[in-house]
Amino acid sequence: MNSHLPAAMHDKTLTELSAGLAAGAFSSEELTRVFLARIEQFNPGLNAFITVTAEAALAQARAADARRQRGEAGPLTGVPIAHKDIFCTNGVRTSCGSRMLDRFIAPYDATVVEKLNAAGVVMLGKTNMDEFAMGSSNETSFYGPVRNPWDLDAVPGGSSGGSAAAVAARLVPGATGTDTGGSIRQPAALCGITGLKPTYGRVSRWGMIAYASSLDQGGPMARTAEDCALLLGAMAGFDLRDSTSVDRPVPDYVALLDRPLAGLKIGLPKEYFGEGLDSEVARVVEAAIAEYRKLGAETVEISLPNSQLAVPAYYVIAPAECSSNLARFDGVRYGHRCENPKDLLDLYTRSRAEGFGAEVTRRILVGTFALSAGYYDAYYLKAQQIRRLISDDFRRAFEQVDVIAGPTSPTVAFNLGEKVDDPITMYLSDIYTIAVNLAGLPGLSLPVGFVGQRPVGLQLIGHYFAEDRLLNVAHRYQQVTDWHRRAPAAFA
Amino acid sequence: MMEWETVIGLEIHAQLATQSKIFSGASTAYGAEPNTQACAIDLGMPGVLPVLNREAARMAVMLGLAIGADVAQRSVFARKNYFYPDLPKGYQISQYELPVVQKGQLTIDLEDGSSKVIGITRAHLEEDAGKSLHEDFHGLSGIDLNRAGTPLLEIVSEPDLRSAKEAVAYMKKLHQMVVYLGICDGNMQEGSFRCDANISVRRKGDPKFGTRAEIKNLNSFRFVERAIEFEIERQIDLIEAGGKVVQETRLYDPDKGETRSMRGKEEANDYRYFPDPDLLPLVLDDEFIAAARASLPELPDAKKQRFMTQYGLSSYDAGVLTTSRELGDYYEATVAALGGEPKLCANWVMGDFAAFLNKENRDIAQSPVSAAQLAGLLRRIQDQTISGKIAKEVFEALWAGESDADAIIEKRGLKQITDTSAIEKVIDDVIAANPEQLAQYRAGKDKLFGFFVGQVMKLSKGKANPQQVNELLAEKLKG
Numbered sequence: 001m002n003s004h005l006p007a008a009m010h011d012k013t014l015t016e017l018s019a020g021l022a023a024g025a026f027s028s029e030e031l032t033r034v035f036l037a038r039i040e041q042f043n044p045g046l047n048a049f050i051t052v053t054a055e056a057a058l059a060q061a062r063a064a065d066a067r068r069q070r071g072e073a074g075p076l077t078g079v080p081i082a083h084k085d086i087f088c089t090n091g092v093r094t095s096c097g098s099r100m101l102d103r104f105i106a107p108y109d110a111t112v113v114e115k116l117n118a119a120g121v122v123m124l125g126k127t128n129m130d131e132f133a134m135g136s137s138n139e140t141s142f143y144g145p146v147r148n149p150w151d152l153d154a155v156p157g158g159s160s161g162g163s164a165a166a167v168a169a170r171l172v173p174g175a176t177g178t179d180t181g182g183s184i185r186q187p188a189a190l191c192g193i194t195g196l197k198p199t200y201g202r203v204s205r206w207g208m209i210a211y212a213s214s215l216d217q218g219g220p221m222a223r224t225a226e227d228c229a230l231l232l233g234a235m236a237g238f239d240l241r242d243s244t245s246v247d248r249p250v251p252d253y254v255a256l257l258d259r260p261l262a263g264l265k266i267g268l269p270k271e272y273f274g275e276g277l278d279s280e281v282a283r284v285v286e287a288a289i290a291e292y293r294k295l296g297a298e299t300v301e302i303s304l305p306n307s308q309l310a311v312p313a314y315y316v317i318a319p320a321e322c323s324s325n326l327a328r329f330d331g332v333r334y335g336h337r338c339e340n341p342k343d344l345l346d347l348y349t350r351s352r353a354e355g356f357g358a359e360v361t362r363r364i365l366v367g368t369f370a371l372s373a374g375y376y377d378a379y380y381l382k383a384q385q386i387r388r389l390i391s392d393d394f395r396r397a398f399e400q401v402d403v404i405a406g407p408t409s410p411t412v413a414f415n416l417g418e419k420v421d422d423p424i425t426m427y428l429s430d431i432y433t434i435a436v437n438l439a440g441l442p443g444l445s446l447p448v449g450f451v452g453q454r455p456v457g458l459q460l461i462g463h464y465f466a467e468d469r470l471l472n473v474a475h476r477y478q479q480v481t482d483w484h485r486r487a488p489a490a491f492a
Numbered sequence: 493m494m495e496w497e498t499v500i501g502l503e504i505h506a507q508l509a510t511q512s513k514i515f516s517g518a519s520t521a522y523g524a525e526p527n528t529q530a531c532a533i534d535l536g537m538p539g540v541l542p543v544l545n546r547e548a549a550r551m552a553v554m555l556g557l558a559i560g561a562d563v564a565q566r567s568v569f570a571r572k573n574y575f576y577p578d579l580p581k582g583y584q585i586s587q588y589e590l591p592v593v594q595k596g597q598l599t600i601d602l603e604d605g606s607s608k609v610i611g612i613t614r615a616h617l618e619e620d621a622g623k624s625l626h627e628d629f630h631g632l633s634g635i636d637l638n639r640a641g642t643p644l645l646e647i648v649s650e651p652d653l654r655s656a657k658e659a660v661a662y663m664k665k666l667h668q669m670v671v672y673l674g675i676c677d678g679n680m681q682e683g684s685f686r687c688d689a690n691i692s693v694r695r696k697g698d699p700k701f702g703t704r705a706e707i708k709n710l711n712s713f714r715f716v717e718r719a720i721e722f723e724i725e726r727q728i729d730l731i732e733a734g735g736k737v738v739q740e741t742r743l744y745d746p747d748k749g750e751t752r753s754m755r756g757k758e759e760a761n762d763y764r765y766f767p768d769p770d771l772l773p774l775v776l777d778d779e780f781i782a783a784a785r786a787s788l789p790e791l792p793d794a795k796k797q798r799f800m801t802q803y804g805l806s807s808y809d810a811g812v813l814t815t816s817r818e819l820g821d822y823y824e825a826t827v828a829a830l831g832g833e834p835k836l837c838a839n840w841v842m843g844d845f846a847a848f849l850n851k852e853n854r855d856i857a858q859s860p861v862s863a864a865q866l867a868g869l870l871r872r873i874q875d876q877t878i879s880g881k882i883a884k885e886v887f888e889a890l891w892a893g894e895s896d897a898d899a900i901i902e903k904r905g906l907k908q909i910t911d912t913s914a915i916e917k918v919i920d921d922v923i924a925a926n927p928e929q930l931a932q933y934r935a936g937k938d939k940l941f942g943f944f945v946g947q948v949m950k951l952s953k954g955k956a957n958p959q960q961v962n963e964l965l966a967e968k969l970k971g
Binding site (some may be wrong): 087088094096101104106107108110205206207208209210212213214240241242243244320321323324327328329330332333334344348368371372373376380 | 532535536537538539540541542543544571573575577580581582583635762764765766769770771772
């Protein structure tokens, strides 16, 4: 490693690294080597990466440096990132954390990957995740659990646990994640980083392996709102290949970060501060809200009366859609196929039994049941109607307030193994995040303190396409606090 | 059979003639090497998403308008979930509760000359599955996904049909309609137009429908008729023997001429339909529908009626000439080029022209004789330059590639002889050469008139004007 490099390069934010590259303080190749070395050193203890693409990364880094020489560099040129292993990456294994796709080499790039490549990023590898994005602790992965860099006995959250841990441990300055019920925000909270789930339709789902099609969204995970603004600007945009993509211009999120918060109305749902919320977490969150008042925001108590229906509705809708989305994994065209199938039924049953883990199997069965004749009306249809009630709660709230705030997670990170045998308790980890996906609204989590060693996140929820507002509100807080700068001791 | 009534409904799948598939850009062309026309979307690769082909929607609307149906300005795509290797995603994108077309009708003509209105419950868009090939591989099945994703329009009739003949008449009418509209090539051997039949029987007067059986994948008019007839008898025999008809899917075996149960393959499938979250509802504004309406061609029934009034043709002739748009257009172009004589044109187009096309298995587009050329030939019949019989020889020459009737007539010296004295001379020669027959004729054997006509035609190499021959011969034979 070169001695002229600034100390603790890995501790710089993505934005700082971008500036450093632009100023010529270091090259992308040097930067990439720093992070590849950290991955080599620390990943075995964290298991944050499933695939590391060292050679390809160095080639991309050299190409980025050449572009810079030619004066063709943008803010993301040469910046190392990692992709959650749910995004198809051409020629590189895309496993979705599952044995079913353990040897699947994607034949094309997801739109998110294409767009970030066009912006010049350097991909270091594919991060670990709960299998097929189903989980809240990254314990369902075929590749083993991911550990929380703040406490190696703790979970990092899920399903984007690998991306969250990699960013928190400074193995990569930014990463992509996906969020269906909280899978960007909850791991961001548990790992003390910043993560954003955009409005449904803001980021293309082409090439993002589907779990629950009406809920999935891809988004950025990094240490600061500023970093997320930079990444989101490259990730977002209309895509003809995704029929649910929204044709709406992408604002310059970075330029909109600094707007003052005076007069901002923050809604505090009473349902988010009641039973179920850990009292220590509540204390940290309330301190953060007090900080917002100091910044000039006004807080308003609001009610989202159908909140308690969100988790049950989600756990009908998401499994229903997943049962259909995962039907293509049948051992016929790609993916895991059992050995010596006797006949078609044997091919299907053994390939799928061997390829899928327990949580995925559970959700497929629940979803199949919820859609089946005689139960569709009582479950799936009813859940979709509840979804409308939940959306309406938010719509009414946003008539009074600009953003909604509350804890991202009811607890800090729990221990590995603590909730694996209790799916319902595990599902309740998403109690504050899930409604946001059901309504299709944008949501962000930023680090606002600790309980002991374990981070606490504050969730901000905005109106449709108000990502710029969420990033701005988070950024202003990060300008006057330093929770986002804290590093876990073992990875500082 | 008198006490029994048959109730039949047909579900027809028409492949829409778009260039590319309903949800991807891969080609729909028939006959390519297996698995060369299936892109990532058709293969159901992880992460892919469907995008609707606008042309497929337009074609569906065309059919809806042509059958007087309600075209839904908002319809919804739904997933029909089941596992089979030729269905890559494990579900078929179709339409369920809210199809794009509802409540249309089609009028069919029955053999006794009457017509009957058949209701069409609905028509919806969906994607076709791939093909499973079982024969060519030992102990294995081959899956060709070229067909996966081809757009289909599923057209469901009301159970208004009461016999195999009615069913075939309906199927033919619908086939003609989709080809007329240009939305389907109607090629049944290639699977462009497939029929499933739902058949039940009930005692006459019974208001309830009997249990129905479904016969799948009938791909010719003949098979549909035979399969239905067999199935009707099977059901009646079964009930009369004390049994009950089972609601099931059956296949028609054309070699044995019977239907067989498919039970075991599609055991009570629960398709778990739900709206496809990857596609928005299909919203068609007034403009879209108006544009589709403006692009409708003259429909078969309207064209037929017009041919009857405009050209004075019989219902039968008008029906034949409007079987296809191409034939109707050819006929009208011939009449226009000739400047009249619709009946003469009709006879020739339905007669010699059609016969030559059929013999060589050609479409009209491949006809070596244009409407203008045919008109040129018919003009020479009209103005008596040649006889109808000679015209056939000229037509053959035109078909073989010679350019126009006048040139052929000139070159081969085929002009009709109309000069009275010339004809008289021939008649005189014939009479002189056949004294016996003359005597017999004058003695009362009237039948021999035909013999003399034949001889005159032979001697004049067919060129003597037949009318004049008849008149002059009658004179001369009288003596």
